[in-house]
Amino acid sequence: MKRVNAVIVGAGAGGGVVAKELSTAGLSVVLLERGKWYTANDCRKDDLRNQRTTILGNAFGPEDEGNPRVTVDAKGVPHVVLASESAYQNDAACVGGGTLSWGAQAWRYMPQDFKMRSTYGVPAGSSLEDWPISYDDLEPFYEKAEYEIGISGDYSGTPFHGPRRRDLPMPPVMPNLEFSILEPAAKRLGLHPFHLPMARNSVPYNGRGPCMRCRWCVGFVCETDAKNGSQNTVIPVALNTGNCELRTECQVKEVLTDERGRARGVAYFDSNGHLQEQLADIVVVSGGATESARLLLNSKSRLFPNGLGNRYDLVGRNLQGHHYTGATGYFDYDTYDDAGPGASIAISDYNHGTPGLCGGGMLANEFIRLPIHTLNRLPPGTPRWGLGHKQAMRDWHRRTIAIMGPTQQIPTADARVTLDPSVRDKWGMPVVRISGNVHPHTFEIGEVQAKRAEAWLREAGAIHTSVGAHRPETVSAGQHQAGTCRMGDDPKGSVVNRDCQIHDVDNVFVIDSSVHVTNGGFNPALTIMAVAYYASAALVRNWKGTGFHS
Amino acid sequence: MQSSKNFLTRRRFVAMGALGGAAVAVACTSGRQGDWDFFSEAQARTLTAICDQIIPADDFPSASQTGVLTYIDKQLVRHFRRHQDAYRDGLENAEKISRKRFGREMAELSSPQQFEIVSALEQQYLDFFNLVRSHTLQGYYGSPRHGGNRNAVSWRMLGLDEPPLRGRAQYDLRKGTHS
Numbered sequence: 001m002k003r004v005n006a007v008i009v010g011a012g013a014g015g016g017v018v019a020k021e022l023s024t025a026g027l028s029v030v031l032l033e034r035g036k037w038y039t040a041n042d043c044r045k046d047d048l049r050n051q052r053t054t055i056l057g058n059a060f061g062p063e064d065e066g067n068p069r070v071t072v073d074a075k076g077v078p079h080v081v082l083a084s085e086s087a088y089q090n091d092a093a094c095v096g097g098g099t100l101s102w103g104a105q106a107w108r109y110m111p112q113d114f115k116m117r118s119t120y121g122v123p124a125g126s127s128l129e130d131w132p133i134s135y136d137d138l139e140p141f142y143e144k145a146e147y148e149i150g151i152s153g154d155y156s157g158t159p160f161h162g163p164r165r166r167d168l169p170m171p172p173v174m175p176n177l178e179f180s181i182l183e184p185a186a187k188r189l190g191l192h193p194f195h196l197p198m199a200r201n202s203v204p205y206n207g208r209g210p211c212m213r214c215r216w217c218v219g220f221v222c223e224t225d226a227k228n229g230s231q232n233t234v235i236p237v238a239l240n241t242g243n244c245e246l247r248t249e250c251q252v253k254e255v256l257t258d259e260r261g262r263a264r265g266v267a268y269f270d271s272n273g274h275l276q277e278q279l280a281d282i283v284v285v286s287g288g289a290t291e292s293a294r295l296l297l298n299s300k301s302r303l304f305p306n307g308l309g310n311r312y313d314l315v316g317r318n319l320q321g322h323h324y325t326g327a328t329g330y331f332d333y334d335t336y337d338d339a340g341p342g343a344s345i346a347i348s349d350y351n352h353g354t355p356g357l358c359g360g361g362m363l364a365n366e367f368i369r370l371p372i373h374t375l376n377r378l379p380p381g382t383p384r385w386g387l388g389h390k391q392a393m394r395d396w397h398r399r400t401i402a403i404m405g406p407t408q409q410i411p412t413a414d415a416r417v418t419l420d421p422s423v424r425d426k427w428g429m430p431v432v433r434i435s436g437n438v439h440p441h442t443f444e445i446g447e448v449q450a451k452r453a454e455a456w457l458r459e460a461g462a463i464h465t466s467v468g469a470h471r472p473e474t475v476s477a478g479q480h481q482a483g484t485c486r487m488g489d490d491p492k493g494s495v496v497n498r499d500c501q502i503h504d505v506d507n508v509f510v511i512d513s514s515v516h517v518t519n520g521g522f523n524p525a526l527t528i529m530a531v532a533y534y535a536s537a538a539l540v541r542n543w544k545g546t547g548f549h550s
Numbered sequence: 551m552q553s554s555k556n557f558l559t560r561r562r563f564v565a566m567g568a569l570g571g572a573a574v575a576v577a578c579t580s581g582r583q584g585d586w587d588f589f590s591e592a593q594a595r596t597l598t599a600i601c602d603q604i605i606p607a608d609d610f611p612s613a614s615q616t617g618v619l620t621y622i623d624k625q626l627v628r629h630f631r632r633h634q635d636a637y638r639d640g641l642e643n644a645e646k647i648s649r650k651r652f653g654r655e656m657a658e659l660s661s662p663q664q665f666e667i668v669s670a671l672e673q674q675y676l677d678f679f680n681l682v683r684s685h686t687l688q689g690y691y692g693s694p695r696h697g698g699n700r701n702a703v704s705w706r707m708l709g710l711d712e713p714p715l716r717g718r719a720q721y722d723l724r725k726g727t728h729s
Contacts, residue, residue, distance in 0.1 A: 047693040055688055056629045056696070215714060338710060371691040371708055385604040385668075385683055393691070397708045 004028040005546065007266055007280035009252045009295065012097020013528040014512035015286030016230025017145070020237045021536030023244035027543065030278050031238070032250045032268055034287075035061040035093035037231065038100060043223040045216040047372045051092055051101040052219025054084035060101050060221070061093030066426030069290075072435035074473035080423055089321070089434055089477040091288050095248060098288075098479050099229030099525055103218035103343060103367050104199040106151045107522035108142050108530075111135035111162040112352045112359075113408070116518045120358040123441045127318055127413045128358070131517045132489045132498040133534070135162045141533040145526055150228040152202035157194030160348045172344075173202045173211055177337040178365045178401050179344040185460035186347055196346035196364050199228040199526075206233060217340040218367040230529075250276075251427055255283050255299040255308055255508060263308075263508045269427050281546055282539070286512040286532075289319060289481035293417040293514060294432045296485070296495075309485065309495045309502040309510070316417035318483040320519050321476045323438055325446035325469040326363065326404030327454035328377050329462030336398035342368030350452055351408070351521045357445050361521030363405035363453050371397060380466050401460070403453035404468075406480065407446040408521035410439035415475045417484055436475050443471045480524050485514035499542075500535035511535050586619075588626040588634065594619060595657035596641045596648075597682070603668040604686045606661075610707045613686050613698075620697035621689030622682075633681060640678030644671055 006022050008015045011033035019031045038060060049056035057064055064082040071087045072078050081087045091098045112119050114131040122128045143166055145151075152170035155161050172195030175183075179195075186193040200222075201210045211226040225232055238244040249271035256277065258264050265279035285292045293316040297307035309315055346364035354360060369377070374397045382392040415436030423431050450469035457465050488494025491503035500515055502508045511532050513524055520527060586594055601613035601622075613619075626634055647667050648656040656667055672679040689698025691705075699705070702712035 044695070045693065046695060047691075048688055048696060055692075056625065215710075338714065371705060371710070372688065374708075375687055375691060384672075386665075387606050387608060390605055390608065390610075393704075394708060 001276060001278055003265075003279040004030050005280065006030075006282045006284060007032065007278045008284040008286055009266060010034075010097065010286035010288065010291070010512065011095045011230065011235060011246065012092075012286060012288060012512065013099050013230055013525045014532045015284065016096070016099075016233075016235045016238070017529050017532035018284050018286060018511050018536050019244050019246075020234035021533065021540065023238040023241040025540040025543070027243065027540075029238065029244040030280070031235070031244055031246045032252055032266070032278070033095050033246065033248045034251045035095065035248065037095040037246070037248050038221055040221060040223055040225040043216065043221040045220065045223070047216075047370050050216075050219035053370075053372060057084045058090060058092070059219075062090070067431075068423055068425065069431050070420040070423050070433040071474060072433065074437065078420070078433070086478070087474060089290060089475070089481060091479045091481060094231075095235060095246065096229040096231030099199070100231050101219055101221055102199075102227075102229065102479070102525065103341065103523075104227050104229075105343065105364070105523040106146070106149070106153075106197045106199040106526040107362070107520070108161060108164075108197075109135065109520035109522055109527050110160065110348070110351055113518060113520040114138075116359065116408075119352070123358055123410055123439065125412060126410045126439050126441070128410055129486070129488070129493075129517050132487055132494075138527075138530050138534055139164065141530040141537070142526065144533050145529040146197075149199050149230075149233050149526075149529060150201060150205045151197050151199055151526070153197030154195040155197065158192045158348050160192065160351065168197060170202045170205055173198065173200060173213075173341065176339045176342065176344050178335055178342070181335060181401065181460050182345050182365060182403075182456065186345070186456060189456065189459050191347045191349045191456070193345050193347050196343060197526075198341065198343075200341060201226040201228065208232065211341065213339040213341075215338060215340055215368055215370060217342065247271075252287075252295060253298070253427065253429060255285070255295065257299070257301050257303065257308070257505070259303075261303045261505060263505055273427075282507045282509065284509045284511055285514075286510075288512055289484045289514045290417050290432050290434070290477065292510055292512055293484040294419065294430075296510075297417075297419050298429055308505060308508060311504055312492050314486065314493075314495050316484050317413045317415075318411040318486055319415045319417055319434065319436065319475055319477050319481065320409040320411045320483045321478050321480040322361070322406030322519065322521075323409055323442045323446045323476055324404050324406055325450040325453075326366075326402060327450055327457055327465050327467045328400055328402045329454075329457030329460065330379055330396060330464040331399045331401065331461060332463050334398045335401050336369075338368075340368045342366065347456075348521075350405075350449060354448070357448060358410055358441060359408040359521060360445055361405040361407040361449055363403050363449065363456070366402040366404050369397075369400075369402075374400070377402060379464055401457060401462070403456055405449050405453065406521055406523060407442060407449055409442045409476070409519060411483055411518060412436060412439050434475060434477070437473065438476060443469075480513075480519065482513035482516040482519040482524055485510040486517050487515040488517065499538040500531070509535065509539065586623045588623050588637075589619070592655075593637070593641045594623075595655065596644050597622070597637075599656045599659070599664045600644060600668055600671070600682055601686045603661075603664050604683055605690050611703055613690050616690055616698055616703050617700040618686050618689035618698045621692070622685045624697050625685070630685070636678055636681055640671070640675060640682065643675055643678070647671070
């Protein structure tokens with residue numbers, strides 16, 4: 001197989017951006033993706049089988065068959081879990097990764113989110129740390145992501161976000177009924193509501209039309225291709241350069257290294273199950289926080305007996321996502337107008353600055369609910385079955401508003417990905433084993449956030465509310481998984497440097513959510529993309545032709 | 551290349567689906583009852599009684615009237631294969647309770663008697679009850695493509711247009727400034 005300049009493992013939010021940036025800079029690129037390439041035609045509107053509701057399986061990968069993981073419960077007992085079970089902590093396996101079927105909230109983190117340790121100190125038992133780069137370093141790349149991916153929204157209602165040079169490229173999607181109910185209530189409470197940013201066309205943009213406000217949004221491929229992800233933005237641009245080849249259904253087995261400790265490419269199983277080698281000057285690992293960690297840990301050799309980049313036992317640690325809490329409000333009039341995407345209004349008043357709390361998170365109304373989702377949002381005390389349950393569905397499906405938010409997690413070194421010693425996937429490779437828990441202070445913040453959500457709903461006129469602030473006994477990673485290959489200046493305290501380059505192997509990069517030191521109080525995808533643009537710029541700057549040396 | 555190949559495959563798949571749908575429709579109208587993938591006739595009768603207690607008929611149909619059994623039956627040989635034993639045992643237990651308390655098959659009992667048996671299942675066999683409850687609700691409120699929620703009847707019950715109309719309907723100025 002022809003040697004190329006760069007082989008990228010994973011065509012999600014990070015890998016897609018890197019593929020575009022390297023191929024437009026003239027490098028030859030092979031982009032490997034373990035899943036398939038779905039398009040708008042694959043929107044089946046299947047309420048029971050999509051990427052959010054996986055009762056009948058994951059619509060966009062991985063399949064249950066042959067892709068097990070192991071999760072360790074609070075008592076230390078390991079369980080084999082299927083890809084469609086929540087304990088699996090799945091994101092997706094397809095071209096576009098999570099950004100194919102996401103809700104498409106496309107947030108910038110706030111300046112403090114990159115300085116959590118200096119802002120709050122280190123809570124006992126946590127591994128809280130600052131990023132080696134700042135919001136100001138990333139700002140131009142956030143802007144680039146917002147324009148190249150296509151983001152609608154309007155931050156002008158909030159004074160809490162960092163400075164920006166340009167407004168978002170598109171106005172917000174037209175507000176829905178929930179927005180018009182929640183906005184005045186938030187203002188009465190002295191809060192600063194605004195139109196949350198979304199990777200969704202509100203007007204024609206980038207050659208595709210606007211959102212038609214349908215009911216099948218988060219978890220689905222957008223039927224009209226108005227939702228923007230790497231699969232319909234940067235990856236097509238990369239392919240159009242002629243410098244990038246995308247190979248789907250290719251599962252990478254390991255990063256290959258030579259006797260001097262430099263990477264020479266990857267070994268992977270192709271779509272026919274045959275083991276192949278793709279040699280390259282540089283290897284970019286972009287598989288998401290769980291699978292990227294697995295790949296590095298599975299890449300063992302004489303020089304790297306514990307896996308690549310794992311000299312100090314750091315690969316896989318600090319696994320985090322978001323701790324979602326909030327409240328549901330019940331109204332005595334219809335709050336549902338059957339207009340997607342539903343999520344429309346947010347506040348970031350509570351992300352930072354509460355005495356006694358290390359951070360917080362944004363709060364926003366939830367995505368449009370399908371009937372199958374209302375089953376989980378009926379008021380406490382509703383009969384579990386019978387006519388009373390049926391009547392409750394009729395009473396409340398159109399009369400509930402949910403406000404939820406991603407509480408920024410306080411990371412711990414014990415929440416981690418390792419390799420399971422016995423369970424193998426269908427290619428015979430050791431699978432991800434997930435263990436550890438969320439730091440208790442995260443739960444405390446989440447409980448405060450839930451009460452704030454409840455207060456907002458009460459002010460908006462909810463006649464009943466119910467608070468959702470559970471304390472799960474396992475890590476939360478899932479679609480917002482991050483942190484397993486922490487970025488830092490100190491090789492003994494981090495896996496990659498500020499350019500996403502593995503400290504002790506200069507031609508291997510990790511460019512995805514794995515490098516997030518902390519994960520902000522916001523959905524992480526736009527930050528993954530901004531970091532990918534930032535790291536790609538450094539990579540191209542240091543590129544000196546075949547035989548890359550930084 | 552990749553996408554055009556997928557597209558052809560998908561079209562073929564859709565065409566096959568349409569044929570399959572026609573075949574099912576013929577089977578139903580010709581009165582061929584009991585053509586289950588998993589259940590025996592007796593099991594289907596028992597499950598009908600249970601499902602129709604979980605979602606009884608009122609102004610809108612009961613669970614079984616909208617095809618919930620078809621949904622469960624199809625999935626028990628597909629995604630729910632791991633639940634086959636639970637259904638075999640659970641339905642047998644329901645019948646044991648029925649015969650012990652009333653001396654008859656559950657399907658022959660009155661609705662209050664069936665209610666009593668489902669309540670007993672909830673108390674004595676909670677795992678099975680929860681499984682059937684979840685599957686019944688999924689079949690009734692989920693996508694019609696899997697055999698339940700026939701003609702999207704539960705969505706209509708909740709006041710949702712099916713198929714949903716888009717365009718002008720979303721910009722009715724009489725509703726005010728929101729869409």
